[in-house]
Amino acid sequence: MGDDDAVGDDDVERRLRAVHAALVTEGAIDPLAMDDAETRLWIDCELASLVENRFFERVDPAARGAELRAVWAPRATRDGLQLGSPHAGARYVAPYWLVREGRRVGTIALSTGGLGGALLEVSSLYVLPAHRGRGVASAALRRADGAARAHGAPGLRVRTPWAWQRAVRFYLGLRMWVAGWADAIELTWRRGLPAHDIAIGDAEATFGVVVDGRKEHLLRASREGERLGWVESPRMEAHRGERSDVARLAPATFAVALAARGFPLVRSEDRWRARRDPSCAGEPEGLAHRIELFEAVDRSFGFDVRTPRIPGLLYRAYEDIA
Template sequence: MERELELELELELEMLSEDELKDLHRQVAEPLRAGTPAVVPLDLDDAGARTLWRACELCSFLDHRIDNPAMPLDPRAMTAGDIDAWSSRLLLPGERISDPRESDWYRSYWILVDGERIGTIALQVWDWGWAGPHLGFASLYVFPERRRRGHAKRLLTRLFAAMEQVGLSALRLETDWLWQPAVRLYLDCGFAVANWKHVLSLVRWRELPTPRVRVQQARIELLRESDQTPIFSAARDGEQLRWHDHHTEAEREDRANLQRWEPTLALWLATHGWPLIRSERTWADRLRWMDAGMPEGLAHKIQLWEAYARHHGLPVRTPRIPGLSYPSWEALS
């Protein structure tokens, strides 16, 4: 019996080969060439195209770090020297805008509408040995004059459909808490929180329901897909959070349902500037949820992320969380 369990575990953790992952990537990417928005590969032999793609990648950072976000920089006006200058000024330690030819992580693409470039995205099929292979994306950027027209939402819908068609497990990305427009976009598009271990890791699972959140003046609820009744709800009591768990007894005993919705509701609360701390006792226990879990874990990560940004002179334009202090990076370190 023990050997049978070991074999089952080995099969469950067996990862796809590089060739199998490449074939899955092709199956995802090929249909995306048609339709709107279209996704077409970057010509890696075109030096000018690579420079523009790098400039777009850089501007996805700068949009959240320049003094006046209402006047974003235009990557099409940037030279290679401009990219280096802005990178040295506003990128953090460990951040780097690399040449797409050198990327082993993602493949670079243009986003097209009516045959015209409107932005960039990077795609890759990953297999981490659990939960099945998934489609990851990064470097989603849209030219300033093309924003607020629904292109990004339509693209995310197409990516999810392509992932679903191939039978991958999920659509995943990582983003920064300080990039509030992006965070709100992904929540609005049905992404859930996988974890906040280093950054915000977000996911849309193929076989799990999309989280539905109802925002009211005095209450925010995460709803069941079946009947739109709350699984969790939250209310404000001054600077304190009132958190209510509405799971039924049958739901609590369902060991097959491993999806944890608490981190997703916590992020919704944070983006709306709601309290994240339920009591002094739960705040004292916040390190228990440093990777994911209850809202106090996210509150502590927000302290760290924002202190680190301020330490490096970056602007912080995020909701202020009632009842949360904002110590310096030195104090937290």
């Protein structure tokens, strides 16, 4: 089975709506009302997230909404992003407040199954500055994943831009797996995937999975100047032979973790030339190509890009990337 398993659209929507209802009943989330002022604040949280991740300026939307809209909105949405009413897409995603101990502490949006498939997709995850550092986001994700599985969904996924490094590291720290990077880094918890274990030092790194409480070694990486050393264990080769989800997602997950620590991603000139081939999907060279493109696009819009420097990448301007 793939991400969505063999279920129809109506069944997926029924399951995901049940997930929403369960989380509301638990007191983990609160539906966003149609009230104009409440909706405005929710949109201001979206804008504050953009400002924080694109310019590294923390602006409290509850206290400085007018400043966000007047000063930051024109800069933060130069890429054409439209911050319209969160109610407009209710057929595909539903907006909520994050709730902790009865208080609204941030925002979250959950897919309804209209487009996103059987996995519960989480977006617009934002914690108000006054409630940071208390595990709000991680607790919300774990509760959402638990509710999804309890109602028959295979798990959840989130997407984050590569340049949003705090988010990338946060999701990897929760042992999420990287499922792709077509438009952004997509991460997932999914039924059947074990927890992974990543250890990264200055010159070497390892990737494995935790099975029955023990780490099963799969991949080893090393810095070789501007080249990436990459060795697969016999167990990883066995996973590839089985065409398991671990075999498909382990290289991608390890590659993103390495990139976040400034490791090289290109193993050889031949592999770099094949970076656009379908066979390179999920491989380090494919990520290197996307990182160069992602960062070029962000810089073209004047966003402040603060990412690890990947040895060997040229970091060309957008118009120069073939």
